[in-house]
Amino acid sequence: MKIICIGDSLTNGNIGYTYRNYLNEKYETINKGIDGDTTEGVAFRLKRCLSDKRYQDINTYILFVGINDLIFSFSGFSSFDEEIYKKSQKDFKNLYESMLIDLKNNDKKVITVGLPYVEFPDFNQNLIVSRNDIIKNSANAFGFSYIDIYYLQKEEAKKGTKLTLDGVHFAEISAKLLADSIIEKL
Template sequence: MANTEMKIVCFGDSLTYGYGVLEHIAYPYRLTKDLPEKYPQYSWEIRNSGINGHTTREALIRLQGSVLQHKPQMVFILFGSNDSALNEGQYRTPYEYEQNLRKILTEIFALPTGNPFHDGTPLVILMTPPSMVDTDFYPFTTNDRLELYGEIVKKLAQEYDLPLIDLFAAYQSIKNKADYEACFQYDGVHLSNAGYEILYNLILDTIEHIMKDQ
């Protein structure tokens, strides 16, 4: 008997892609190694659909090719760091950010996967954008703005009853300044190896919790 297919799409920006770190550090790659060992009864396919610099506007445009066509069982969504940044061509208002996410969720929920997992529709796991090192060196976004976008994500997770990984809170809970700053690359925004370790453990814990119900 063939193993049941389990496809995960990791949908996001550079934090999903793994900007500035080696490929094996980014969380999608680690999932491809660990999940088949943890759950050999499934046939796993993990897709990294993170693109550097993307916001929810670009995400909505590429939703079909990056997510829907693969008919995934789980979709991890992480956007907001670029949406909140006051860069020309990237900034999306909180209103647009929320509307784009709602459209993305609506289209994913309407997708039949033909797989018994989660009653045949993809399970979406939302993540708040992580906090950053708030300095003048990288002034395009701030923790105040990131927190606002994270609140939108939390609101949608509650409204649609979706699993939530609150990355913003996870990094903000690190009280030691040196340990906190060690989670980020020189720009204060992209995650370092240490930062990805925290992210990965949260994602793996979430998947383990989900799989217990299967």
Template structure:
């Protein structure tokens, strides 16, 4: 089986804990391809996939994109273009989904998870994007939807959460270079009062495990002996 994981820094695996590496260790006989790129928005991903065609032999592709269409508005530097509104996000997302669908037998559309571990206006924006992705997924037979936004918020509703959210580029760069070991990531997350992320967006071990659990259900459902 050959599986593509397509998305932004959350898929790329830095900063924070890489769910992708966890999947590779869990399923050593499956070929995983990491197509995550830091800072990616739905617009920039569309440009990348249009210029660099995907392999045509994927059995499964996970498409996890959208958080930077909200998160980058909070950053001091916007490296990639973002969609202007919900209508444009829907239009570009559908085009991205079509490109991915041409390259994989099965596609999983994954909603953005969280921006900050408190329920705030940014997370309400992510909820809107999640609803759009869910609606689009229902319109296609070979598309499965994973609602990571709901999975993360349900966990956080039972916890005392911190307001910490990293919005400085310098801080993000430091986290990338100095916090690569999962134990160090988890220690920093705890110091910041965070439960599922290292900085309000990128994953710590607990957050990465949620992603692995959701992805694993899909993977195991497609394996020949299931």
């Protein structure tokens, strides 16, 4: 079985570990991850993948994107602006759902992955939780699978496990947690 894995550096795997390494033991993955990419970039690439004749016979997609949107937009704010955040949430929801519509219209099986746990000091984890609610609710509305990697990582963090190499990019344990969950969904 071939699977298109589309997302950012957590999918690409140039920095840290990627879940794809552990999927490749059972499945053939096509890497469509780009370091530093945002939801907007992934949405653009997804349209290209869906129209590319080379990928027409691939029915399964893993969609793992969105953490860079938060890190780039909100980590540098000295004061949190609620109005900017609300607009950001609405824009994210609309864009994310447009990707799910494209996948649904092309009869694809989709596994969506929520945003990961971030190990930056003072990072507002509630930003991740609220984005994950959008991803989960959108996935459910379209009949797609959802994996809450944030929750899985948070449970490991309670044990004192180091989850990332640099605050975001996966340590091996995080990549394995995600891969195991994906395999269960497949």
